[in-house]
């Protein structure tokens with residue numbers, strides 16, 4: 458394994474860290490106090506600065522206006538950006554847009570690229586991804602209800618989705634819907650681009666998640682499709698390829714998420730250490746002199762280091778051998794790093810006492826925003842099952858279909 462990166466990557470990472478500290482960290486308490494929408498003008502201005510510095514869309518090939526980083530390199534960038542609640546958004550590599558950009562590059566027609574990809578890459582519009590349904594288990598998306606029926610030159614969509622992150626204010630949704638009900642389970646669904654202004658697309662509400670009402674990019678929507686009609690040219694890739702394309706976006710997506718979580722861990726760790734040294738229990742007796750706090754710090758350091766190496770290994774394997782070869786590693790990092798993330802954040806909050814629950818630090822926002830890490834992109838239990846099955850197959854386990 459070789460995690461060595463080009464020397465200029467060190468400069469890029471230092472430049473991005475400096476930019477975050479100077480331009481992005483100061484916006485965090487503003488967003489916490491006034492909401493995402495109110496800060497859009499400042500966020501747009503900050504995004505323009507990122508473009509000028511050449512850090513825009515780090516994961517996107519240079520031909521498409523990005524930095525052209527390979528997965529491992531983008532992973533390192535992601536770990537720096539993750540330190541801020543706003544980092545990925547400001548650099549235009551935020552989920553779900555990043556995944557939508559990648560699948561549009563890989564599968565979009567010339568017309569789809571012009572109408573949807575290019576404005577997304579320029580940061581003029583946002584998008585969302587609608588797969589999960591309230592009435593069906595998201596952990597088994599093969600059992601899905603939303604349909605897209607061919608009608609003349611159109612698809613007519615009917616269905617109910619939720620947790621469509623960032624639907625509020627998005628220009629289009631990439632929707633998973635059943636187009637071929639008679640096909641084998643993995644070939645039944647397709648991905649279809651649905652403009653949010655299409656007749657029959659309805660954003661019912663932004664869900665309140667962990668007490669937050671959510672708005673604009675920082676939201677999770679409930680969406681209904683009622684005889685929603687879009688041209689058949691809005692099909693992404695081929696009919697029945699929906700799950701295949703979904704798998705493509707998820708492999709790289711999990712590296713992005715896990716490295717973002719490493720970034721959150723580092724920020725939490727930094728805040729925990731600062732507080733442990735600064736907060737005195739009695740004159741001359743800082744918290745950091747207590748053994749339990751030292752234990753949290755030591756354990757957190759070890760866990761973050763281990764998690765980081767695991768993610769880099771998975772990214773290296775995908776870069777060199779493809780996603781299928783890294784199936785076990787991808788599932789391992791998904792549950793392992795999510796667990797480290799929540800443990801480190803919890804210790805950081807505990808070290809801050811009541812202050813840790815306020816919006817005076819980003820810890821509470823991280824904690825509320827990331828409890829979902831053990832659920833989205835596949836719950837822990839499903840990833841553990843994938844890992845165990847792959848391992849046990851080698852020991853002769855016959856897996857019932």
Ligand SMILES: Cc1cc2nc3c(=O)[nH]c(=O)nc-3n(C[C@H](O)[C@H](O)[C@H](O)COP(=O)(O)OP(=O)(O)OC[C@H]3O[C@@H](n4cnc5c(N)ncnc54)[C@H](O)[C@@H]3O)c2cc1C
Pocket residue numbers: 553586587588589593594595596597619620621622623677829830832833834835836837838839842
């Ligand atoms: C913050 C956040 C953002 C999200 N964003 C999006 C988005 O943009 N687009 C989108 O389409 N979806 C999104 N989702 C939805 C997410 O993908 C689903 O929540 C996830 O797939 C789990 O589905 P579910 O919630 O229906 O849980 P269920 O499938 O009902 O599962 C419930 C619980 O059952 C357990 N479980 C499930 N399967 C197994 C098993 N095989 N063995 C043992 N236990 C099991 C797990 O503990 C799981 O948490 C998001 C979710 C969150 C929390």
